Structure formats: structure tokens, C-alpha cells
Amino acid sequence: MTEKRIFITGGASGLGKAVALKFAREGFRVCIGDVNNDRGKETETELNTITSDAFYTYCDVTQIEDIEKVRAQLDDRWGGVDIVVNNAGVGGAAGALEEIGLDDWQWVLDINLMGVVRGCKTFIPVFKKQGGGHFVNIASAAGLLNAPFMSNYNVTKAGVISLSETLSSELDASNITTSVVCPAFFKTNLTESIRATNMGGIHKKVNKMMSQSKISAEDIADSIYEAYIKNEFWVVTHTLERRMWYFKRIVPQGFSALMKYQAKKLFK
Ligand SMILES: NC(=O)c1ccc[n+]([C@@H]2O[C@H](COP(=O)([O-])OP(=O)(O)OC[C@H]3O[C@@H](n4cnc5c(N)ncnc54)[C@H](O)[C@@H]3O)[C@@H](O)[C@H]2O)c1
Helix, strand or coil: CCCCEEEEECCCCHHHHHHHHHHHHCCCEEEEEECCHHHHHHHHHHHHCCCCCEEEEECCCCCHHHHHHHHHHHHHHHCCCCEEEECCCCCEEECCHHHCCHHHHHHHHHHHHHHHHHHHHHHHHHHHHHCCEEEEEECCCHHHHCCCCCHHHHHHHHHHHHHHHHHHHHCHHHCEEEEEECCCCCCCCHHHHEEECCCCCHHHHHHHHHHHCCCCHHHHHHHHHHHHHHCCCEECCCHHHHHHHHHHHHCHHHHHHHHHHHHHHHCC
């Protein structure tokens, strides 16, 4: 059994919770941070039926002091951490760019992008001191494909991909590895945090797409574990979106025409 240690932001629900349970089953000690205390405590109880050492701690990724507090907790309790999963995220503000308020942009940027920046910045010194470590940054297929009417969410996820690619070379000499995870829709509680402008029924539409997904949070957690074991950077879990990403790189003009068609269809 491994004695390794993992910290997951947004670990009380959805993908973060599935990753916590997967790594607990693989023998890891697990710390989850979140802003939802009820779900955090419930997940902690579930984790402690699997692993010898798991705990929930309040950690808002928009607050650098909260992440630094977790760093200190992990140092006291475990003497460090081997994997940091920057997963906490919100669904963003759906709608046309001219209708999305700048306050909504700030909100989603601060959690989805700056939360990952804060997570990496806080734990790089820990990884360097202990001679290595692994980041798992949760982006999205949205950051590869940039579908219409999701501008702020797309930008944050493209930013997470860019940050992760940068760090994978920047930190290579320090034995610090990175995976970036780019799933399409799967069923979680993410729609609770979608703000909508005039896109009527967006929550219902997204819930439907999530429910229709053949890929679950548990499947993605398995892929993340495999990528960690094999030291793989890209984790692009959904076949259709992976093919569209290849198509975009090989036939960029064809991809652009397809996205324009999609945008028109959304307004029918
Ligand atoms: N579900 C999908 O279809 C999908 C697709 C691609 C990417 N993702 C990404 O997966 C990640 C996890 O989302 P999910 O789908 O499991 O949704 P979820 O809502 O079930 O889980 C997100 C968790 O993040 C927490 N959170 C929100 N703001 C926070 C903050 N400021 N600090 C700390 N925790 C915070 C929430 O309380 C929640 O527990 C997100 O980054 C999301 O963008 C989800």
C-alpha cells in the first residue's frame, strides 16, 4: 500500500469527490478543500470508511490565505503532499458577451483560473523542497474547442490549459509533473453554479447533456489516476470532443465553419 498524500480543491462534490474516493481506494491519504461544509463533512465520512487518514478543510480558492493554511495543515499532519488537484470550479455565466456583466467575468476568472494559479503557486515550493510532486489541473474540452455563448468559462479553461503547458516545461527540471484534464459534459452538481443571461432553460439543457453523457465522474477519476501513474500530460476523456480537437488542428477553417453553424443552431 502506498503512503502517498493528495489534496483536492472542490473535493466535496462531483469530479473532486470522485477523485478523492479513487485515490483513497488506491491507498492515498486524502485532504479535500471546499466551501460547502455540509458536503465536505459528508465526503470526509465516506472517505474515512476507505482510507486510514482523510479530512475535509474549508478552503476557498479565491483566498490565498485559505490555500496557505492548507499547506501548513498538510505540513503539520503529513510533512508535505505528493499530488495537488486544482479542481474547484463554477459553471460560469452563459450568454452573449455583450450581455455578461464584468462582475460575472471577475467571479468566474477568480475561481476557475486564478484558483488554479493560486493552487500551483502555493504548492510549487513544497514540491521543490521535497524533490518532486504532481499537479492535476482540471480544465475542460471547453478550453480546447471554445463553443459559442460560454465565453468566460471557455477563457478560464483555455487559461488553465495554457498555465499547465507552461508549468510542464518550467518545472520539469524540478521533477514536478503536471496533467491537464479536459472532459466534456458529465453528471455533477455544476449547473448549480451556472449564471444565465437571456439563455432560457440553460440549466435544463446542460443538465440534459450531463445526464446523457456515457462518461461519469468516476470514469474521469480513473483516467486521472492512470495519467498520474503513466505521467501523461493530456487527459482528454470524451471521444467526440477529442476528435473535434484533432479536427481543429488539422482543418482549422473547417472547424471554424462548424462552430459558426453551431452558434446559429443555438438561436433557432
Ligand atoms: N461537470 C462537467 O460537465 C464538467 C465538464 C468539464 C469540466 N468540468 C470541471 O470539473 C471541475 C469540477 O466540477 P464538477 O463538475 O464536479 O462540479 P460540482 O459543482 O459538482 O463541484 C465543484 C466543487 O467546487 C466547489 N467550489 C466552488 N467554488 C469554490 C471555491 N471558491 N473554493 C473552493 N471550492 C469551490 C463547489 O462547492 C463544489 O463542491 C470544475 O473545474 C469544472 O469546471 C466539469
